[in-house]
Amino acid sequence: MRAIQITEFGGPEVLRQVELPEPVPGPGQLLVEVSSAGVNYADTHLVENSYLSKATLPLVPGAEVVGRTAEGRRVVALTDNGGYAERAVVEEYLAHDVPEGVTDGQALALVVQGLTAWHLLRTSARMAEGESVVVHAAAGGTGSLAVQLAKEFGAGRVIATASSKEKRDLALELGADVAIEADSTDAAGLKERLVEANGGRKVDIVLEMTGGPVFDASLAALAPFGRLVTYGLASRVPPTPVQAAQLMGRSRAVVGFWLMHCLGRPGMYREPMAELLAMTADGRLKPQEGGSYPLSEVARAHEDLRARRTYGKLTLDPAG
DSSP: OEEEEESSSSSGGGEEEEEOOOOOOOTTEEEEEEEEEEEOHHHHHHTTTOSSSOOOSSBOOOSEEEEEOTTOOEEEEEOSSOOSBSEEEEEGGGEEEOOTTOOHHHHHHIIIIIHHHHHIIIIISOOOTTOEEEESSTTBHHHHHHHHHHHHTTOSEEEEEESSHHHHHHHHHTTOSEEEEOOSSOOTTHHHHHHHHTTTSOEEEEEEOSOHHHHHHHHHTEEEEEEEEEOOOTTSOOOOOOOHHHHHHHTOEEEEOOGGGGTTSTTSSHHHHHHHHHHHHTTSOOOOEEEEEEGGGHHHHHHHHHTTOOOBEEEEETTO
């Protein structure tokens, strides 16, 4: 089995393609012939060993795959790493049958980014109908789905941020009411632009995955009882430490989210995933496919993702 294996931690340049033994499924597991594997921003942290959970070597990255089982079922599944390969073993309870009309890229967009977007709004922010929602990195895998879901769930105003005009235009096409520029390294004036984009009022919800000054400006833009949900640190720059008095003084909340805590909890994995797949099959949700890379060029995929040269869901072709 071909696979991308980490030979040492430090960055995408250490990804190497090697031959590994054929995976063997155990009880309650499925062997999937992978037709496409997903790339996530968390993978770029994993190869640095800077992710929330520490990694051990040897390691084959890849948290999601879509493909066929020996019985011919077409499934999309989360993996405990090992997805950057031609064949992968997955837990059966983490595998979902893919409906007709849903592409590989769309299915992969849902299993991590789609579920994350769903839980950011439903579980962590507890969005109420009519509330304003800021979605940072709104053209990315999670952001592009969060924009659509926020509108579907009844947000009063969706404010998207992105680094280029093309990405802001995409966010508007997906349903954002307004799109503004945001820079991960320089957030000067961002608080004021967010308030202006909300008609001069502070915002109710911010979905934030950049860290650093973007986090700081977003927190300052929150209205009383507003919620900032943090689910990433793409800039690798930590925000200013939050003091309890800051939160009490404005009745604001900062909520962290990590998808792994949803696994195994009743109603937090299979049910929202089924809803997302159904919404995609009937056209209410349009996951954005941002491009496919040969498995041999996974390092380039990581580099493009970190450099913000991409949009939507990136995938790997195991045959390449």
